Amino acid sequence: MPPSDPVDTPKIIPVAERFYVRQAVDNIAWIDLGNYAVVVDALEQPELEDEIFSAMRSTLGDKSIRYLLNTHTHYDHVALNHAFQTRYQTEIVNQETCSIPEDGRWFEGSDRRLLMLPLPGCHTAEDCVVWAPEDRVLFTGDIFGWGLIPLTRNLNAETAELLVNTYRRMIAFEAATVVPGHGPLCTNAELKRWVEYFHWLREQLSQACATGMSDGEIRSAVAPPEDMASWWRFLQWKHDDSVAKVLKAVRKGWL
Numbered sequence: 001m002p003p004s005d006p007v008d009t010p011k012i013i014p015v016a017e018r019f020y021v022r023q024a025v026d027n028i029a030w031i032d033l034g035n036y037a038v039v040v041d042a043l044e045q046p047e048l049e050d051e052i053f054s055a056m057r058s059t060l061g062d063k064s065i066r067y068l069l070n071t072h073t074h075y076d077h078v079a080l081n082h083a084f085q086t087r088y089q090t091e092i093v094n095q096e097t098c099s100i101p102e103d104g105r106w107f108e109g110s111d112r113r114l115l116m117l118p119l120p121g122c123h124t125a126e127d128c129v130v131w132a133p134e135d136r137v138l139f140t141g142d143i144f145g146w147g148l149i150p151l152t153r154n155l156n157a158e159t160a161e162l163l164v165n166t167y168r169r170m171i172a173f174e175a176a177t178v179v180p181g182h183g184p185l186c187t188n189a190e191l192k193r194w195v196e197y198f199h200w201l202r203e204q205l206s207q208a209c210a211t212g213m214s215d216g217e218i219r220s221a222v223a224p225p226e227d228m229a230s231w232w233r234f235l236q237w238k239h240d241d242s243v244a245k246v247l248k249a250v251r252k253g254w255l
């Protein structure tokens with residue numbers, strides 16, 4: 001029997017006091033800042049509206065939901081935006097609805113603060129992360145994807161450098177809890193491990209191409225690292241996908 005997928009059953013995880021993440025294929029969080037609450041990301045399936053609102057009521061009571069922050073506006077992060085606007089008059093905050101300053105926008109409640117910080121270009125031009133300093137929680141949106149190269153454009157020397165620099169900035173937060181846009185929560189260690197993996201892939205594939213191996217030979221020679229075997233959906237397809245992207249960039253001379 002294959003090992004069960006950790007997100008088969010959505011789970012509401014209290015990452016701190018009055019700070020919840022519903023961990024599933026698509027993640028959503030609700031955080032009590034004291035005098036109001038904030039939601040981060042808004043899922044893919046609008047039919048989850050009732051379930052999410054009732055989970056929020058049972059954890060935060062009838063606290064007003066003043067802001068909904070979208071890490072970016074892909075369809076699988078915004079499905080409940082309208083429902084929040086309608087039900088709570090929530091203000092939707094993302095790079096489409098307003099312009100977020102380069103050095104970030106703070107949301108200051110009476111009990112805790114959140115920083116929404118643009119780190120654009122790794123996944124979309126509007127990528128933002130959300131940092132909760134009191135609880136050391138970092139929302140990465142889709143910049144971290146459990147082994148995925150998050151780019152939606154080509155991998156080349158420039159985008160590779162952007163990726164590594166962006167990871168350096170995320171790692172510098174020294175988050176205790178990292179909340180990716182999708183799948184299980186993790187820690188700063190996984191962000192660091194991904195950067196090592198990325199460097200390792202580039203090295204392995206450049207060397208292999210230089211020896212004249214075929215793509216098929218290379219794909220079977222570059223096996224997924226053992227310590228990453230438990231990464232979410234990594235062995236199923238993410239490692240192969242990353243190998244294919246780096247291989248293509250090396251073959252084209254883009255890296």
Ligand SMILES: [Zn+2]
Nearest residue numbers: 072074123142
């Ligand atoms: Zn996305």
